[in-house]
Amino acid sequence: MNAPADLLKTPLNGVHRALGAKMVDFGGWDMPVEYSSLIEEHCAVRQRVGVFDVSHMGEIEVRGPQALALVQHVTVNDASKLAIGQAQYSALLYDHGGFVDDILVHKVADDEYFLCVNASNQDKDFAHITEHNPFQATVENAGPKYAQIAVQGQLAKNTLNKLLTPELLHTKRYHFLDGSIAGVPARIARTGYTGEDGWELYLAPENAVHLWQEILTAGTEFGILPCGLGARNTLRMEAAMPLYGHEIHASISPWEAGLDWIVKLDKGYFIGRESLIQQKQKGITRKLTGFEIIGRGIGRDGYEIQVGGVGAGWVTSGGPSPTLNKNIGMCYMPNNIALGTAIEVMVRGRGVAAQTVPLPFYKRAK
């Protein structure tokens, strides 16, 4: 079966369909949500290794003598602290302090930065950056130039050991190098969205099928599985990594989302800084909180949270945690609610007992 004609396809679309993946429309992309079993794919990453096609993710390249000035202007983290070959988690904000997107900033050279952005936000982010570019830095909407393959899990290292030189393999967490993998030029970054060790590989679309097959072959002895966006979501939820449109969006600020650690107010001006300073002075009223269900039921995105029978917040992401074997979720709640508070998640009009718990739900052993 072929992909619906109106959807965007990654270079691995035919591979997914040949593997019998269940395909869904994900923000206009025809993407694999699962291949065999979401739970098995999730557990493969937690216990062994999994490979994901994340070629739908967007890339924006910023170049020129004023590249750093522009990146500093539009992002909340301090990109001046990056060494060449280092990456940082950051965000684009509106003037009012809400999120345009969360992004990864990679410093390729003194005059070149590489931003990895959410697929569905790529055009919006590109427009936002170009509209706030008094520096005449060159900004390129580079998504079509790159496929992206993520290899995640404690045995990702063993898998890639067969495909990478030692220098490339020993890149530290949140660092990257441009090099060759399985004979293919790639940007090899030790980053991920699963809470495990792992790599994200950026490469030319025409090489994606070759590299995918090489990774699957290299990982066979380690029990590698191709993993879909379903497992990607449950993995990132356990690790409490935000998902745009859920934990973060235009009406949420980094203080509320618990992302204080990426905001560097002392780096100088950036878009949204004034609003963040005011919010900090006034204090926030709601905060991203974890919950686990005690009763029977599953909290889903958008469900109401009640405390003592009164509406108190809403679920941003929720579902079963294959690792913890519990029903978990994240929600926005008044920030004066203590951990361990009894709450109710309203599931189809019925209150299901739950309690607030600290985030993240899962942290890998180092």
Added chain:
Amino acid sequence: MYPETYKYTKEHEWVSVENGVATIGITFHAQKELGDIVYVEVPKVGTHVEQNKTFAVVESVKAASDIFAPVSGEVVEANDSLAATPEQLNSDPHVAGWIAKIKLSAPDEVNALLSAADYQAFVGEAS
């Protein structure tokens, strides 16, 4: 794949009628589309259900899906074993994974449901 004696709906439920009582579940195709099933909300015994109205909820890891009553009547039994082992809907959707039994109030409704052959053609699976 699809028992010949059952009737089916385009919403992917199956119905097996015996002595005026319909046993209802979701089809093999439905469970495959949903993926790993982790929670089933069965109707309460004694509830009156109406054809095409929600009468149960099946949740996969990803999402909650309403299950529509393929026939009208009174719930006379629900499969309470699904509370502990919802995965029966994946492993044995047409037998052990039944959801509820309904005493038919409008038995003619059954006649309009799909045969196994028609349902198989509808979902486009080879037999």
